[in-house]
Amino acid sequence: MGLFAVRRGEQVWVYVNSCPHVGLPLELQPHRFLDHKGERIICAAHGAKFLVEDGLCVGGPCMGDSLEAVAARVEGGNIVVDAEAGV
Secondary structure, eight states: OOEEEEEETTEEEEEESOOTTTOOOSOSSTTOOBOTTSSEEEOTTTOOEEETTTOBEEESTTTTOBOOEEOEEEETTEEEEOTTTTO
16 A cells, blocks of 8 residues: 655654545545645545544544554654554
């Protein structure tokens, strides 16, 4: 599936690229995960909306479910995750 990250300054959130509804990748176009305002993560297949800060689905068919979060940090301006993350 792979991972994707949303970064705002020194804050970063990393998730597995899989909608909890049916397991499809979230983006319709490569590297496009956010709505047009840049406020919510969107599943292109179902229109589900997720909070950036915790991956909680706040609209759509998987309401109340969450994206799978992956621990990450910013080091020297780069996003770092463990090698086994998202496996």
